[in-house]
Amino acid sequence: MKRLVLRSLAAIGVLAAATAMAQPIKIGAPQPMTGPDAPFGDKFKKAYGMAIEEINAAGGVNGRKLEIVIEDHQAKNQLAATVAEKLITQEKVLVMTGGRASGQAMEIASVSQRLKTPYLVDHPSADMITTKGFEWVFRNNPTGSIYPAAFQDFITNYPAAMPKSAAVVYDNTLFGKTIGGAAIKILKAKGVNVVADEAYPVNTLDFKPTMTKVKGTNPDYVLLVAVATTDAILLTRHAKEMGLTPRAFVGFGGGFGVADYATQLGPLAENVFSSAAWSGNPNDPKTKAFYDKFHAKYGIWPHEHEVEGYSAIYILADALKRAKLTGNLDADRDAIRKALLATDMVTVFGKVKFGNWTGPTGDPFTNQNVYSPEHSVMAQWKAGQLLNVWPKAFAETALTFPEPVKK
């Protein structure tokens, strides 16, 4: 009797192991599904969904299907750490991605490092995430200090674009301070007088006082950094209300690159530059195919975020394919980490290969995409559409500079 019980227990054990192998491979993704950043969470959800659907339709990864488990962190850092831990310990995901904003991604990175689970950062861009020496954390997208690379190229190489003076307004988050600091560093290196250096708390309801102050300094360029779309919209609206007329408004950060920015600002968005992280050429047939398919599926045109989320799943699928999965969680996670280290492929986002190198501000990167410096682009809002304008090789349309003076 005892033996029978033991035997059936063993049988159940074998059965369980076998079903575990046939079960889908879980990828965890903390994202803001509610709260002020919810539109971004939705973008990533759509992007992940489409990539996973394609991969599963083509037979999955070594016969196993992929599954994405999204947990809502409401754009709160503390909650991001909690849900990351939940995904890793309770949902037992093999690998993590997502995060959306730097503050939250930093928490997820710390948790992933501690619990030895590979984490592929797909969008958050504070340099710190890949300069801490976390060997479990990988990043495909450029870091904040690389964001202004296209802007730097623009002011250096476009005729008469060199600013006479500049105002820099940025949010006081990890992301905002990284980009604001990098932009100021670039400007100062070029001998540009930074006449206003203003930090603001996220979700400020009123930027009129800040803009009043900025206007008093009469800047030639106005650089705005916003992690939240609401801030990007109000910054622009209040800057224009207060009558700022620089030669160019340059926005850095997700908020300046989303469709809402143009729909809610209408004509006020016209000619605002957005210095973004993605250099994909929309005229490239592969990219265009992705754009068309995404639009056909969801009825919206993808941009930076969708491309990043979609590419992240393909990078993970590629690593999962090469990793030998045994069913032992710890061993599998380490195998995936090692497979990610050997990644060398091209996604819709561009070339990807993770390596250790020194960034533009002198920070040592760990597992940061070595092609990142090529992934910086300046786009401009034209009649409600964000079109790449610089560098010239990626330009979709001619740029408007300086901003025409309306009276």
Added chain:
Amino acid sequence: METFAQSLVSGVLTGALYAMIGIGLTVVFGVMKIINLAHGEMVMLGMFGAFWGQALWHLDPFVSLVVWTPLMFVVGMLTYRFLLRKIIPGGELNTLLYTAGLSLLIANVALFVWKGDYRTISLSYGMTPVRPFGIAIAVPLAIAFGLAIAITVALWLFLSRTNLGRAIRATSQNPEAATLMGVDVERVAVVTFGLGTALAGAAGVLLAPSLYLYPTVGELLLVKCFVIVVLGGLGSVPGAIAGGILLGVVESLGAVYVSATYKDGIGFVLFLAVLLYRPSGLFGVGK
């Protein structure tokens, strides 16, 4: 100089709207000794009212005031009659906790129904500001300012000239004496809570075109609201007006001459400084 004038004007305009939120809270406290923590959510409901009015029926937010203010008045009366009245004998702490719960409930139901998306209201006439003397004034904010003044004046006339208004003030000063003089305190309480809610809703409608809205915006507004009301003296309507404008101006000047990062901090420093020298607020009568 232009910078100073600009920040002063912006501060006064914003401050007047702060004041209007504060008045609703202070009136309710004055009469019923209820600190209504759900006040911010009432403002949020007004903002969403303005938003949906425009999104669904192409109703100008400022015109929609005539719909939402009476509606919020009724909502306030029903809230008082069916949710709050029974809890009042339990004491001030109980009503405080109760309204805190109510605030969470309203915000989360709104979050569930309307999702966490932020929204803004775009007005065709709100794109370019008017510039008298080189000072930029946003048109929606100017209209809101005008309407806020009109509503405040109407409220003042109501409180000082009508029988019901006098009854409200009497109850606020001394409930027992008011009862002895034949004031129906119960009816006064219902009307006052309706009034406070209507003021919050109207302030929300007026604010919506100048800010953005999302279901939990109330908590942000409530903090400011408390600073204003305590600054001016709890229960005092002129105090709320002075407190609102003072806070608006100090925040605006602080952001220009110190730093936007410390804008809220500067407001609280002022708050602490005033309370240090006038513990019952600028217009407070003390107990």
